[in-house]
Amino acid sequence: MKCPACGYPEMVEKTLDETLSYGGRSLTLNGMRGEFCPACGEGVWDEESYGRYINAQADLLRAAKGDVSVDIRRIRKNPKLTQA
């Protein structure tokens, strides 16, 4: 698919471990699948991985409530997978 951020035509499918860190805490998600842009680094998770990412992010935010210095990479949902 085309990169939603910069328009690069060929994003690369990858499975990787994603580490989220926030407020001095960190959490690693294993086997996250998605497509990634080699040009700008934008990532688009698949449906299942995106769900896990969002849940983990919410857990971290809850754990570190009060700290506003968010340092979490913004990842968008793959629109192709959600528009039936």
Ligand SMILES: [Zn+2]
């Ligand atoms: Zn890109």
